[in-house]
Amino acid sequence: MTAELAAIVAASVGEDEILKVCAVAGSGKSTALREYAAARPCTPCLYLTFNKPAQADQEAKFAAAGLAHVRVATLDALAYEATRWLHGGCVSPLLLVRTDACAGSGDILDSFACVLDELSKSAC
Numbered sequence: 001m002t003a004e005l006a007a008i009v010a011a012s013v014g015e016d017e018i019l020k021v022c023a024v025a026g027s028g029k030s031t032a033l034r035e036y037a038a039a040r041p042c043t044p045c046l047y048l049t050f051n052k053p054a055q056a057d058q059e060a061k062f063a064a065a066g067l068a069h070v071r072v073a074t075l076d077a078l079a080y081e082a083t084r085w086l087h088g089g090c091v092s093p094l095l096l097v098r099t100d101a102c103a104g105s106g107d108i109l110d111s112f113a114c115v116l117d118e119l120s121k122s123a124c
Contacts, residue, residue: 005032009039030058037067045070048078 001009005028013019019036021029030047037045047062047070049055059072 001028001032001035005029008032009035011036030061034062034065034067034070037062037070038065041067041069043069046078047072049074 004023008019008021008029009032011019021033023029033045033047037043045067047058049058049072052074055072055074062068062070062072
């Protein structure tokens with residue numbers, strides 16, 4: 001293991017802190033994060049992937065390593081959960097928000113409010 005990856009495994013992360021690892025594909029990020037999680041069996045961990053196949057692959061690897069305290073999820077799933085208050089679990093795969101209807105003052109808060117209004121009109 002490289003010194004950089006060993007530093008990830010040895011990192012001390014506080015309760016309100018996030019450990020983010022940015023490196024190129026094949027550099028050992030996933031292996032280092034499995035080692036990190038193995039060293040902290042009582043610490044819940046979240047491993048985010050970009051797509052479902054990567055999620056399934058990592059779920060199998062974390063399970064094989066006996067790391068049940070690691071949740072593997074896609075970024076989309078995390079966003080879905082974070083916005084459940086908005087859509088109530090009713091999201092169309094073809095949802096389209098008319099941003100042209102939100103053109104106006106240029107104020108970001110007004111635009112955001114308009115987008116939320118448009119979303120609220122979508123029926124499932």
